Amino acid sequence: MIRTRFAPSPTGYLHIGGARTALFAWAYARRHHGTFILRIEDTDVARSTPEAVQAIIDGMRWLGMAPDEGPFYQMQRMDRYKEVIAQMLAAGTAYHCYTSREELDALRAGQEANKQKPRYDGFWRPEPGKTLPAPPAGVAPVVRFRNPLDGVVAWDDLVKGRIEFANAELDDFIIARADGTPTYNFCVVVDDWDMQITHVIRGDDHVNNTPRQINVLRALGADVPEYGHLPMILGDDGQKLSKRHGAVSVMQYEEDGYLPEAVLNYLARLGWSHGDEEIFSMEQFCAWFEFDHTSSSAAQFNTEKLNWLNAHYLKLADAGRLAVEVRRRLAAQGVDVANCPILESVVALYKERAGNLNELADAAHPFCVTVHPSPELLAQHLTEPVRAVLISLRDKMAALTAWQAAALSQAVKETLASHAMKMPQLAIPLRVILLGQPQSPTLDAVLEVLGRERVLERLGRVL
């Protein structure tokens, strides 16, 4: 049974990189009919917030990645961590260290001055035949893991292949702070063990933590899971994403008018491939997803391609569903949407040409409110000869029994013919009067959707 987890720390919203990590862990579980677990790593009390927890859950819900188990909270598992620490202390796989922060800082400074890798020197590490000094009075010790001194720790990474670290490179890291609270690298191990995680899928900024975690797992006599370290996602400009540079919340994409299926499809394709496939559903993705086609180097986010996918999914989407979104956006702009019964038809007319929901809302806007064509546009397009022709067209349309595209088109064409005019000569002024802008979808469709009453009223106002 495959068990994967997404383990964010709630210090901010769910950003695009986290979403991609979650997506791959989720898809892998789906692929193998396994279990996807959400675990909130909130042991950094100073930076974790309930709002961030909610933001992460909201983001995942919007994308449709529901956890099968959890969310679990590390802060609620303190007793368990302390229990394991006590066991390790008793077993001799961990020990108390009384070196102060100041001493540590001095140690590091010295090592850096000698161009060495900063690391704990093992002063308080018990060894056979080694005599430890008496613990200094009044100093609360931290607990350190007793890492093996030699040999290598290696694993076959699901995305990067075999990775090896010499134990000599690893120092004895702290698993419990002076106040007794456990640290991240330790909690992760206990959680992955207790939750029987089989595949640890995470960002590749964790590669360096993995050998330490494997060593702790071994010290505990636990099975070592598989690891897959996904490369990071770079911003549109090729720069690293950070809070102050482009790392936006996935919910920002919703606000910007993206459809979740477009974001998901885009993210799936960023760092993973299945031959030449570009457009696919999440069902298809889950059926295909394996780690043998994940890429091992960082990928640059490309908004243009996301836009293309979004436009594609907009065309596919049900007009009723899109109308709900458009109505919400219009209402937020203060438009009286209750007074716009034609909204769904408008959306159906425009969804093939819009790039996102905000553009769709912008396009629908003039259909729902009283338009006031700018004097400049009117002066430019509504010349006296055109005005006369429009009046005759209006009368012809007013006499129509059936207000439908075909009949409207017929009326327009007859008017054109009798005045020896070409379509654009009439269509452009009409668009300006009706919608306040010289471009729109095909005229007869606009006339039909707008409806007799609005068309005649809008014409009547300027003619």
Added chain:
RNA sequence: GACCCUAUCGUCUAGAGGCCUAGGACAAUACCCUUUCACGGUAUGAACCCGGGUUCGAAUCCCGGUGGGGUCGCCA
């Protein structure tokens, strides 16, 4: 600095030694469609980081360099 990862069109990528005169997609450019603007269609330009090996043969394997990234916290 040490350790670890990484390198195909501008971007995402296909590529598991001969199928590669390197394929697809986004973007770009041109043309077509057309009732304007879009949509759509067709076409064009555009890449194997460098140097050594291994091999009959290397984008693919090995080594070295260079570039990029990550990590070196009583943060996660």
